[in-house]
Amino acid sequence: MGRRSDNADAEARATLSDVAARAGVSPSTASIAFSGQGPVSDSTKARVRAAAEELDYTGPDPLARSLRTGRSGIVGALIPQRIGTSFRDPVIIQTLDGLAEELGQGGSGLLLLSERTRDTDRVSIEAAPVDALVLLGCGVSSTTAISVLRRRGVPVITIEGDPEAGVANIDVDNRGGTRLLAGKLRDLGHRDVALVTLPLAIADDLAPLTAAALDAATVRPAVTRTHGARDVFPDAQGIVASGSTIADGRAAGRVLLDVPPSDRPTAIIAQSDLLAAGVVFAAQDLGLSVPRDLSVVGFDGIRIDELPMPLTTVAQPAQEKGTAAGRAVVDLLDGGRPESRCFPVVFEPGATIALPAAR
């Protein structure tokens, strides 16, 4: 029973067969007239269009079309947390923008999936009607997600995901970028350097950075950036932030800085620009001047207007990441085998690092 919402109005909607009948042609011909996928005489096409017009037929039912062709025209993007949270991060927005734009070129739409959906939902990763899925800097132990999708036969692309998974991965040079920043600090003479990391797992709390937590981490970039920092400062300790907002950075910064001066680091490596901005504010809260009393570096290269000085950071091509992921998806759907790639980052000198203050 029951197609559509059996709302008051609607006597059954016309189907392609109805249109074909009215135009005096077979359904297959009518189908071709609509899709252009085959030869039809102009006169026939016109007749079909006219019949459609009369019957108020707007085109093939996408649901039926999807079943028949095996394609829905929809690509899913799995984002961490809820929209309001994820979308506070400019990097995610830019990446999605690039992704959506590129998918649009291929005629596909973007379905937003949050990690938080219950699997009873009609549109969870185990049941969403998607032709492919992009895992976006996710804290799903992405191997789990990937295996579910593989079983479903849904192709996957990851952005900053686990490279081992045998899936094309669009990456940025998180390790090298952080190492570069750490190197600048070392060259200036910093030795007491602390980290403010991104959450290591979905829904992490503010906490010290422990080896155990790092081992259990599911958020790739957080781990990789930590490695990059430790390439230069092997013993660097730090704080795991509870998110990637200015407020989260401020809270983490306070923990690191609101201590006796002798225990205070001379520099802080924050794993995102928003976190770094928060650290700068935390320093200001405590009467410390940046960069005189404290050097701070970030990651991402987003502009943060509220900061009194430009941040020393590395810029990543967020939108291009999305575009590349989109292109990889389109390629995949065309039967190609897109390759992983890793974007370089670009150093932005800014004005938040300096020589360590004499003690």
Added chain:
Amino acid sequence: MGRRSDNADAEARATLSDVAARAGVSPSTASIAFSGQGPVSDSTKARVRAAAEELDYTGPDPLARSLRTGRSGIVGALIPQRIGTSFRDPVIIQTLDGLAEELGQGGSGLLLLSERTRDTDRVSIEAAPVDALVLLGCGVSSTTAISVLRRRGVPVITIEGDPEAGVANIDVDNRGGTRLLAGKLRDLGHRDVALVTLPLAIADDLAPLTAAALDAATVRPAVTRTHGARDVFPDAQGIVASGSTIADGRAAGRVLLDVPPSDRPTAIIAQSDLLAAGVVFAAQDLGLSVPRDLSVVGFDGIRIDELPMPLTTVAQPAQEKGTAAGRAVVDLLDGGRPESRCFPVVFEPGATIALPAAR
């Protein structure tokens, strides 16, 4: 031929019939075992599950299920412009967040549609496989969109749309809110008041606010807020901004303020907080002090950290708007007839208005 991507791997995926056969039951029984929509003995259910496991069957194909049930489980959101642009507006993000969250409760997913899709796209409003669509503060002459969707039988909800369209509309008190702010300015003694409006149509350019432009406007809130301002200052002139960012406001503000002092308004009513912030910056650029030399009011109630003082504005419940729209959609899909509603706004005193400077 060809189901799915005929990629190297995959020998044909198992179907529900395969599972049923293996479990020694009929397809209908297997279906019930999966969906829970009917009576099955526990033992049968277990057998079906086991067979599924063995065949690597993860559940019913969503495409087939959709065709059969007439529901895709997907709700579309039509946003103006591209993601990167729309999502710079915190109000849109919050609204989408509320919407997605509420839809998630109903088990539906959110498909992002941009007005900019070409109608040849597989997933345009003409052909997206959605159970319903939410028009989000759109500049589509929404009547057009609505009529397409009505013909398709896709139910629609609008957010700040045209109320006449015979569609449930989730609105906020744009007119009353702006009138309230204008009233404050009048009470302080302002008489030379200028407007910085939101774009009146998709992709508007910075331009003077003319009667013709206002008549041709497709973006509802821009029109309504203009009316609200003119309820108090009937002759107020102004500038149509080219977007709703701080930069757009700054540009518009410059046009209004970079004139001989005698031509300068003593107050500016901007139609969004971002525009208002831009106006404040434009004033500063010209050496004017806010609110001493110029009073500025906004609209929305978002926090703008980079501003040196809190903005005088009215706050709208952006997330609740989304939630309400989501609830309306769910209601609609349940066969209900959700009603339009209009949220009130709340005055936020801020510190950007004062008595007009003596001339």
Added chain:
DNA sequence: CTGTTAGCGCTTTCAC
């Protein structure tokens, strides 16, 4: 260029 035939994979009466 057009029509015939078949079936995508599933859910849902309805009878047992």
Added chain:
DNA sequence: GTGAAAGCGCTAACAG
């Protein structure tokens, strides 16, 4: 509690 039958609306071979 289970099975048989029907068909959602469409497109893709293939034959004419």
